[in-house]
Amino acid sequence: MRDKELSQIENTGWQRAAVLGANDGIISTASLILGVAATHASHQSILIVGISGLVAGALSMASGEYVSVSSQADTEHAALVKERAEIAADATSEHRELAAIYMQRGLNLDLATQVAQQLMAHDALGAHARDELGISERNTARPLQAAMASASSFAMGAILPLLIAVFASSKYLIPLIPCVALITLAFLGGLAAYVGKANILRGMLRLTFWGALAMGVTAAVGTLFGPMG
Numbered sequence: 001m002r003d004k005e006l007s008q009i010e011n012t013g014w015q016r017a018a019v020l021g022a023n024d025g026i027i028s029t030a031s032l033i034l035g036v037a038a039t040h041a042s043h044q045s046i047l048i049v050g051i052s053g054l055v056a057g058a059l060s061m062a063s064g065e066y067v068s069v070s071s072q073a074d075t076e077h078a079a080l081v082k083e084r085a086e087i088a089a090d091a092t093s094e095h096r097e098l099a100a101i102y103m104q105r106g107l108n109l110d111l112a113t114q115v116a117q118q119l120m121a122h123d124a125l126g127a128h129a130r131d132e133l134g135i136s137e138r139n140t141a142r143p144l145q146a147a148m149a150s151a152s153s154f155a156m157g158a159i160l161p162l163l164i165a166v167f168a169s170s171k172y173l174i175p176l177i178p179c180v181a182l183i184t185l186a187f188l189g190g191l192a193a194y195v196g197k198a199n200i201l202r203g204m205l206r207l208t209f210w211g212a213l214a215m216g217v218t219a220a221v222g223t224l225f226g227p228m229g
């Protein structure tokens with residue numbers, strides 16, 4: 001039961017990250033394409049901008065995620081090294097420390113001492129990692145996995161406006177891309193809210209608002225500085 005609940009929370013986190021990545025991909029690529037389309041650029045230039053936006057965005061999401069999750073992994077690793085040294089140097093006070101944690105969680109002194117003793121005999125570092133530092137096998141930071149998940153969800157979002165740019169002629173891009181992007185964003189916002197058991201309408205409005213703002217501003221910039229040639 002507890003396992004099922006835990007994995008439900010994890011899934012929610014994973015799904016939320018995927019939705020956010022796709023949201024980034026749609027908003028930034030649709031905005032880029034609109035900005036360039038507003039300058040009356042050639043169809044080929046628009047496609048190059050769209051593809052560059054997809055690749056650059058996916059890689060920048062991957063690198064950002066990799067760096068952030070790696071530094072989290074470094075912090076966890078350093079904490080474990082320190083903890084292992086402390087256990088080796090002074091097992092008695094580490095045992096007392098663990099017992100104190102269990103007492104805070106509601107066990108009486110005798111039981112806390114006993115639990116700390118048995119858990120430390122079984123796996124001292126594991127017990128301290130889990131109950132003192134909050135690190136477990138389950139939530140260990142995995143940088144490469146996180147980077148790939150981020151990049152692919154961004155690419156999945158970015159492919160949508162890019163496909164429209166491939167198949168629609170340039171003059172239809174300006175009405176078509178914002179419409180499809182906003183409908184998809186509303187769907188994603190609603191989905192994220194549904195998964196997180198939040199207000200669905202609010203989730204839809206939040207994403208479409210930011211999407212409309214980003215596309216509107218970029219198209220305005222394109223109109224302001226275009227036409228290029």
Ligand SMILES: [Zn+2]
Binds near residue numbers: 083086094097128132
């Ligand atoms: Zn400790």
